[in-house]
Amino acid sequence: xxxxxxxxxxxxxxxxxxxxxxLARQRLAIGILLFLAITGLVGLRLVELSLFDGAPxxxxxxxxxxxxxxxxxxxxxxxxxxxxEAYALAARPRDIVGxxxxxxxxxxxxxxxxxxxxxxxxxxHDGKFRYVTRRILPEQAEAIRxxxxxxxxxxREAERLYxxxxxxxxxxxxxxxxxxxxxxxxxxxxxRLTAPATRDQPLVLAMDVRVQQALESELQAxxxxxxxxxxxxxxxxxxxxxxxxxxxxxxxxxNRPGGLTGMPSHMNRATLGVYELGSTFKAFTIAMxxxxxxxxxLAERFPTTxxxxxxxxxxxxxxxxxxxxxxxxxxxxxxxxxxxxxERMGRPTQEAFLRKLxxxxxxxxxxxxxxxxxxxxxxNWGLSSVMTVGFGHGIAVxxxxxxxxxxxxxxxxxxxxxxxxxxPEGAETGGTRVFAERTSHLxxxxxxxxxxxxxxxxxxxxxxxxxxxxxxxxxxxxxGRGYDKRRNITTFAGAFPMDDPRxxxxxxxxxxxxxxxxxxxxxxxxxxxxxxxxxxxxNVAPDMTAEPDVSAMExxxxxxxxxxxxxxxxxx
Amino acid sequence: MARLMRASDGGADYGWGNASxxxxxxxxxxxxxxxxxxxxxxxxxxxSLSLKVANERREAERMARVNVSLASDLKAMDAELRVRMxxxxxxxxxxxxxxxxxxSATQYLxxxxxxxxxxxxxxxxxxxxxxxxxRDMAPAAPRAVAPLLVKAxxxxxxxxxxxAVAVQRVSMPVAAAPVQAAPAGIARPVAAAPDxxxxxxxxxxxxxxxxxx
Numbered sequence: 161x162x163x164x165x166x167x168x169x170x171x172x173x174x175x176x177x178x179x180x181x182x183l184a185r186q187r188l189a190i191g192i193l194l195f196l197a198i199t200g201l202v203g204l205r206l207v208e209l210s211l212f213d214g215a216p217x218x219x220x221x222x223x224x225x226x227x228x229x230x231x232x233x234x235x236x237x238x239x240x241x242x243x244x245e246a247y248a249l250a251a252r253p254r255d256i257v258g259x260x261x262x263x264x265x266x267x268x269x270x271x272x273x274x275x276x277x278x279x280x281x282x283x284x285h286d287g288k289f290r291y292v293t294r295r296i297l298p299e300q301a302e303a304i305r306x307x308x309x310x311x312x313x314x315x316r317e318a319e320r321l322y323x324x325x326x327x328x329x330x331x332x333x334x335x336x337x338x339x340x341x342x343x344x345x346x347x348x349x350x351x352r353l354t355a356p357a358t359r360d361q362p363l364v365l366a367m368d369v370r371v372q373q374a375l376e377s378e379l380q381a382x383x384x385x386x387x388x389x390x391x392x393x394x395x396x397x398x399x400x401x402x403x404x405x406x407x408x409x410x411x412x413x414x415n416r417p418g419g420l421t422g423m424p425s426h427m428n429r430a431t432l433g434v435y436e437l438g439s440t441f442k443a444f445t446i447a448m449x450x451x452x453x454x455x456x457x458l459a460e461r462f463p464t465t466x467x468x469x470x471x472x473x474x475x476x477x478x479x480x481x482x483x484x485x486x487x488x489x490x491x492x493x494x495x496x497x498x499x500x501x502x503e504r505m506g507r508p509t510q511e512a513f514l515r516k517l518x519x520x521x522x523x524x525x526x527x528x529x530x531x532x533x534x535x536x537x538x539x540n541w542g543l544s545s546v547m548t549v550g551f552g553h554g555i556a557v558x559x560x561x562x563x564x565x566x567x568x569x570x571x572x573x574x575x576x577x578x579x580x581x582x583x584p585e586g587a588e589t590g591g592t593r594v595f596a597e598r599t600s601h602l603x604x605x606x607x608x609x610x611x612x613x614x615x616x617x618x619x620x621x622x623x624x625x626x627x628x629x630x631x632x633x634x635x636x637x638x639x640g641r642g643y644d645k646r647r648n649i650t651t652f653a654g655a656f657p658m659d660d661p662r663x664x665x666x667x668x669x670x671x672x673x674x675x676x677x678x679x680x681x682x683x684x685x686x687x688x689x690x691x692x693x694x695x696x697x698x699n700v701a702p703d704m705t706a707e708p709d710v711s712a713m714e715x716x717x718x719x720x721x722x723x724x725x726x727x728x729x730x731x732x
Numbered sequence: 733m734a735r736l737m738r739a740s741d742g743g744a745d746y747g748w749g750n751a752s753x754x755x756x757x758x759x760x761x762x763x764x765x766x767x768x769x770x771x772x773x774x775x776x777x778x779x780s781l782s783l784k785v786a787n788e789r790r791e792a793e794r795m796a797r798v799n800v801s802l803a804s805d806l807k808a809m810d811a812e813l814r815v816r817m818x819x820x821x822x823x824x825x826x827x828x829x830x831x832x833x834x835x836s837a838t839q840y841l842x843x844x845x846x847x848x849x850x851x852x853x854x855x856x857x858x859x860x861x862x863x864x865x866x867r868d869m870a871p872a873a874p875r876a877v878a879p880l881l882v883k884a885x886x887x888x889x890x891x892x893x894x895x896a897v898a899v900q901r902v903s904m905p906v907a908a909a910p911v912q913a914a915p916a917g918i919a920r921p922v923a924a925a926p927d928x929x930x931x932x933x934x935x936x937x938x939x940x941x942x943x944x945x
Contacts (some may be wrong), residue, residue: 196771203775207778323818325815325818327818372819622838623840696835702837
């Protein structure tokens, strides 16, 4: 080795080697550190997962909420509608393996309520996909799944169950085949019932099932008895505007609403059907006349001789033959008397009051099936219209309109917005004053007298101090020209207890054909029986000694019988 | 890795003595061994921890699933019960079997005098030592203290069966008569109404106090 070469290698070797070694150690250390770091990271992540990543994430079916659509409950929490899981069975005919006839036989065994011909039709169908049946139970679905045919598909879907079947069918509504609300509350509150944020909370209605049942069964009984074509009823809380019950008959089974919504049974007669409710309007006319200063004295007497206005002739159906005082006009239901009062106050006052009472707007409340009243057209609201509207003809409103207006009349003159939902305890209802308190007070007495001594005697539920007014109106001929003298719509609108009214009850029977066709003996007894049944439920105690204050009417009417000793209770 | 380190160490000359170099090598080896063992322990512990967590989680999920299915069962049973005692059905029972009628206004008693006076047969007027009380037939508890009650059938007509009479009259000392059972007297035909049916109906219709406003 040359010295030069030796010198070079001597110079190079030690430093080189040291450097290489240092580098190796450094790399090794970095490698070890990295390994440690990764292990540590994994460990930390494990600790974090086990300690801080609490609840397991819910996936799909396992923990799906059972509330597919919010329940609907009545004011006491009784379920009116709730949702269940159900299945729909569909067939894909091209994918069916094996004998179709055998499959039809098996399916018919599992689904006995289904017509085999329809199952066969679905399985032999030309298309790709066809529903065989919907709303089948989980057990049936399981049995079908066990058949194992690839041509059969089971789809999960929600089924709506109405435990009370047809009770309050029009009010609660129903859901269509796709699970959307198609009537009543179900339709009006679709958003509220299905939104994920709110669907876990049941929707609380103002309705009370016990009251609803009493109202429906009594109306149905009268309908059957008199072979009427329909009936409607409303029970309304006069202080809160809550609808405690609302019935429309004939009803349908909400669980199987069936076919077209245009069927007579699907028509909500209480909110959508408008009727000329006749003499029940007389109470409004008297109140309007008193409030507008056109009736300074209750002792004023109105002649009952028939009036001829245009081509109409207005006469009384219970003629008395002598001039009637204001209370007597209501007690004996004098058309002529109220027509004269209406004439005196004139159209502007009448229209303004009707508007304030809400009788010119759509039916109140949240339900979307709200009927629009038929009032005289603005360009034809002349004297004859003013007079006929005065006794409830020529204007058609829904029973719910009437209930709301009667509540306004009897509760001291304040109109509260009507609601189908339960108001929270002590909630502000936001009423507007329509009648003076004194007017309302006097009318309460007169309505009570109309029951004791007038046309509403058969509505007098003993002890409950009911007051109200009958209304018998002829039905409009189907060709729209004039009235059918043999077909009536009978109504009783009243409230109880009259010394401090709490509930308004409307009973309407449409076209009774057997027996009497006058409201006093058709709707009156229904009213009485309904009050007898619902008053204990609604915490109204009967009192044989209390009576509303009728001292202002003293001597202005002839009591029918010698009155039993009555101690007037001055309310408020 | 340790061998690698030792090999690299062994050949290295950092200016340390030979013995110290061997010591250093052993120390490094031991440190590495500790490191490895530590890592292993941490890894195994973490893994077992993770297993445990996974188990717990699976269990929790299973419970949630059971809960959901129980809730839906509960709902179904509740609905079945509701359907069975639906209002129209109760009405049908009442129309065909029970025949209950609403309480009439005269059956409401507002004070104890009326209560004492209610349905008083004329011959009782001569017996000042006993006072009449009217009680609802439903509660069975007071019957247990029967010895306190002077047993007396006060109805003039022979009463065949307890359930058949609307109002049971018992005479009792005045002190034991604060019973103000208000809605007395629901006329019930005894024959065809099974006990549980009656109970169910009573539960559903409730008492007047349960009524809302």
